[in-house]
Amino acid sequence: MRVVIAEDLALLREGLTQLLQAHDFTVVAALDNGPDLHTALTEHKPDVAVVDVRLPPTFTDEGLQAAIAARTQIPGLPILVLSQHVEQLYARELLSDDTGGVGYLLKDRVFDIGQFIEAVRRVAAGGTAMDPAVISQLLARQDQSGPLAQLTPREREVLAEMAEGRSNSAIAGRLYITEKAVSKHINNIFTKLDLPPSSDDSRRVLAVLAYLNGQ
Amino acid sequence: MATAPHRRAGRLTTLAYLFLLLSQNIAALLLLPLIIISAILTLAWIGLPFVILTGTLLRTLADSQRRTLARLLPKAPHPSAYRPIPPAGITRRSATIITDPTTWKDILWLISGAANIALLAIPATPLLHGTYQLLFSLGLTSPTLYGTYTPTTTLHQLLILAPSAILLTLGCLLLPPATNLYLRFNHLLLSPSEKARLTARVAHLATSRANTIDTQTDEIRRIERDLHDGAQARLVALGMNLGMAEHIVEQDPRAARAMLTQARETTRHALTELRDLVRGIQPPVLVERGLHGAVHALALTHNLPITVTIDLHGRPADPVESAAYFAIAELLTNTAKHAHATHAWVHINHGRNRLVTTVTDNGTGGADPTPGSGLTGIHRRLDAFDGTMNITSPPGGPTIVTLEIPCALSSPKTLPSSEKA
Numbered sequence: 001m002r003v004v005i006a007e008d009l010a011l012l013r014e015g016l017t018q019l020l021q022a023h024d025f026t027v028v029a030a031l032d033n034g035p036d037l038h039t040a041l042t043e044h045k046p047d048v049a050v051v052d053v054r055l056p057p058t059f060t061d062e063g064l065q066a067a068i069a070a071r072t073q074i075p076g077l078p079i080l081v082l083s084q085h086v087e088q089l090y091a092r093e094l095l096s097d098d099t100g101g102v103g104y105l106l107k108d109r110v111f112d113i114g115q116f117i118e119a120v121r122r123v124a125a126g127g128t129a130m131d132p133a134v135i136s137q138l139l140a141r142q143d144q145s146g147p148l149a150q151l152t153p154r155e156r157e158v159l160a161e162m163a164e165g166r167s168n169s170a171i172a173g174r175l176y177i178t179e180k181a182v183s184k185h186i187n188n189i190f191t192k193l194d195l196p197p198s199s200d201d202s203r204r205v206l207a208v209l210a211y212l213n214g215q
Numbered sequence: 216m217a218t219a220p221h222r223r224a225g226r227l228t229t230l231a232y233l234f235l236l237l238s239q240n241i242a243a244l245l246l247l248p249l250i251i252i253s254a255i256l257t258l259a260w261i262g263l264p265f266v267i268l269t270g271t272l273l274r275t276l277a278d279s280q281r282r283t284l285a286r287l288l289p290k291a292p293h294p295s296a297y298r299p300i301p302p303a304g305i306t307r308r309s310a311t312i313i314t315d316p317t318t319w320k321d322i323l324w325l326i327s328g329a330a331n332i333a334l335l336a337i338p339a340t341p342l343l344h345g346t347y348q349l350l351f352s353l354g355l356t357s358p359t360l361y362g363t364y365t366p367t368t369t370l371h372q373l374l375i376l377a378p379s380a381i382l383l384t385l386g387c388l389l390l391p392p393a394t395n396l397y398l399r400f401n402h403l404l405l406s407p408s409e410k411a412r413l414t415a416r417v418a419h420l421a422t423s424r425a426n427t428i429d430t431q432t433d434e435i436r437r438i439e440r441d442l443h444d445g446a447q448a449r450l451v452a453l454g455m456n457l458g459m460a461e462h463i464v465e466q467d468p469r470a471a472r473a474m475l476t477q478a479r480e481t482t483r484h485a486l487t488e489l490r491d492l493v494r495g496i497q498p499p500v501l502v503e504r505g506l507h508g509a510v511h512a513l514a515l516t517h518n519l520p521i522t523v524t525i526d527l528h529g530r531p532a533d534p535v536e537s538a539a540y541f542a543i544a545e546l547l548t549n550t551a552k553h554a555h556a557t558h559a560w561v562h563i564n565h566g567r568n569r570l571v572t573t574v575t576d577n578g579t580g581g582a583d584p585t586p587g588s589g590l591t592g593i594h595r596r597l598d599a600f601d602g603t604m605n606i607t608s609p610p611g612g613p614t615i616v617t618l619e620i621p622c623a624l625s626s627p628k629t630l631p632s633s634e635k636a
Contacts, residue, residue, distance in 0.1 A: 086516075
């Protein structure tokens with residue numbers, strides 16, 4: 001799988017490169033600034049890109065801007081954005097084109113290598129990978145009122161896992177329940193939130209995220 | 216622009232102000248003997264507390280007159296330019312009052328109170344008499360005019376209308392020139408001299424600078440403590456974990472693995488603490504997106520629904536953005552904690568070289584800027600920029616807080632991309 005990496009700290013860039021190469025990714029470009037990233041994304045059209053939000057020359061949200069710009073040129077271009085902090089605002093912007101193939105994770109998540117690689121693969125496959133911090137903020141915000149209050153604690157757990165982008169089998173594994181139980185919970189959630197049922201995993205996640213975002 | 220309503224309101228408004236000015240001058244005349252008494256008592260030291268009392272009363276009264284004048288003459292401001300009274304010490308406080316030249320100008324104003332009242336009486340007397348006669352002829356007062364004359368027929372009674380009309384017209388004609396003269400005379404008496412204005416300004420700057428330094432020192436101390444007890448301690452623990460793991464990795468790989476897992480957790484905690492600390496110093500989203508993006512981001516994570524409207528063509532300087540951001544964040548936190556509101560609004564624009572922010576909520580009101588509350592913290596922060604905070608929060612709500620910070624806007628470097636969000 002071909003991957004583009006953009007990270008301005010050499011240490012982290014090398015680390016990410018080694019990590020991904022060790023898991024059968026081919027790193028076609030590893031860059032340290034925004035303008036180069038934009039060119040690399042549009043020229044290489046990688047299977048997935050791992051991008052830091054803050055990049056030179058402006059040291060603002062150069063990486064995020066380049067990612068969003070590339071995705072308007074090449075809809076659905078899979079990009080996983082990494083950051084030292086998560087903002088609902090950025091999550092919303094990444095999700096707004098509604099095509100999937102996006103991820104937004106804290107850099108800390110790289111510590112858990114298994115899960116990180118799984119997230120990269122998921123994004124490459126057109127799915128989503130949202131940081132648990134983003135999802136818990138969204139859930140907390142909608143908590144006081146509305147249909148979310150009707151969910152059972154277990155359904156809330158399943159909803160959070162699903163919103164992060166996990167598949168039914170992954171949710172089942174993490175919550176120690178059967179896949180059948182997971183799909184039952186998901187059906188209940190969709191009924192309670194009044195969302196249209198969907199068999200396509202990534203469509204389903206996008207619907208849930210859009211719901212949580214209040215869009 | 217600002218004077219237009221005054222002109223249009225015309226004579227009626229001037230009339231209302233005429234009576235306000237009269238009452239202020241009567242109060243001034245009443246205060247004069249008190250001041251004389253305290254001056255005499257001062258000769259025998261026991262008058263000093265009275266000096267503080269009467270001095271403060273004098274400042275309040277003169278300032279209320281200044282505010283009234285400022286309403287009537289919007290183009291010629293009358294800032295009050297007193298030396299601040301020190302918080303303690305009878306001698307020091309009274310000395311400040313006595314040596315402040317503005318006090319002496321104020322006393323001159325008090326003494327000219329009689330002349331002021333006479334001046335105001337020129338239009339007031341015919342107006343009052345005319346009104347009295349008008350009421351009399353309509354049969355609304357006692358049946359005798361001035362206690363001497365009792366008309367016998369209705370015609371006689373109505374005849375009084377003629378002098379009444381003359382007097383009222385005269386009063387109306389005299390009103391504008393008399394008030395104009397009054398305004399000029401009192402402007403002369405009450406507007407501070409350039410020296411007094413500058414002295415007051417320097418005193419204010421010294422106070423706000425001291426406050427700014429205090430706030431910064433507290434802030435740095437807090438950061439030091441957080442780093443020392445938090446991230447720094449965790450890194451020590453992390454190093455220990457790694458060292459121990461290295462030491463036992465060959466004899467006991469299982470225990471070494473557990474230690475490495477623990478080391479990873481410690482790293483995660485340290486990062487979380489550093490992240491929170493950074494957010495408190497300068498939120499990354501403010502660096503990345505400016506005030507526009509940061510306030511939108513704040514609204515998205517807030518528990519209440521918040522409507523944000525921002526109308527800025529360019530960006531304020533970084534310190535101003537930061538001060539405005541933290542003030543808004545603090546106000547919204549207060550709203551969530553105390554106001555029992557269901558919705559809040561943040562509006563930011565720029566005009567007359569000021570960044571103007573209003574934070575409104577539909578809660579129960581009663582916000583009180585008591586010392587030690589978050590509101591005084593905001594006030595101190597804004598003071599460093601000559602900014603102001605105004606709170607309107609009647610019991611029952613709504614609460615409207617207006618922040619103004621003098622600043623210029625830089626030309627827009629990058630257009631905010633969050634427009635499409």
